């Protein structure tokens with residue numbers, strides 16, 4: 001994808017997504033994949049559940065990735081210069097594991113102003129193809145309001161098994177195919193999901209959620225925590241996280257535990273207020 005900044009922004013504003021975008025490159029992606037697979041091997045072949053959310057708080061190689069200048073240069077075009085990483089988590093599909101993601105809009109349970117300009121950078125460590133269950137999107141749906149979601153009906157790969165409570169026209173789906181080291185960007189209200197991996201190759205990606213520092217949390221929730229990755233935070237709506245000094249150093253593990261416990265409370269509160277949030281928009 002070779003667009004001028006103006007075209008890049010226009011395309012994103014019109015469609016609600018962009019891909020493929022060069023990000024960390026093939027070599028860094030391969031090295032990161034080796035590290036991911038070492039962690040999985042030490043945990044019975046699976047990424048550890050306890051570190052499913054915000055693994056960058058305990059693994060320095062992921063902290064480096066969420067701050068990668070090429071990722072942030074692209075994100076800055078959309079969000080502006082003051083950027084925080086609010087969350088990140090892996091989406092891993094192994095051949096034949098049946099994992100899929102139902103159609104949904106991301107912002108439902110995040111506890112942040114649903115009208116803010118918030119996006120996900122989905123970074124591929126392996127090629128992501130139609131055969132191995134790449135992410136699919138419906139262009140333009142980011143212009144819709146936040147819609148009601150059913151919980152539990154959808155995939156086990158999302159935090160609440162959520163699924164948007166409308167019929168989505170599959171014929172409108174666009175598949176965001178990526179090579180290892182590339183990324184896509186998608187808007188927080190864009191309809192997106194993914195099908196099972198029908199190939200013989202794994203599909204490994206990291207969804208990094210970036211928001212501008214001005215994005216306001218919903219009122220009445222515990223104060224959430226974020227990593228400032230570029231610019232300055234003049235708003236202080238969030239606590240600031242520190243980077244891990246080494247893999248799983250004790251201060252980082254403690255920080256991670258506290259922050260993810262608080263986030264689970266926020267997520268549940270945001271879910272219980274979803275109807276109200278939707279009707280107030």
Ligand SMILES: O=C(O)CCC(=O)C(=O)O
Nearest residue numbers: 091101120135193194207
């Ligand atoms: O990786 C996938 O298949 C889906 C990712 C997703 O739903 C997200 O990034 O919000």
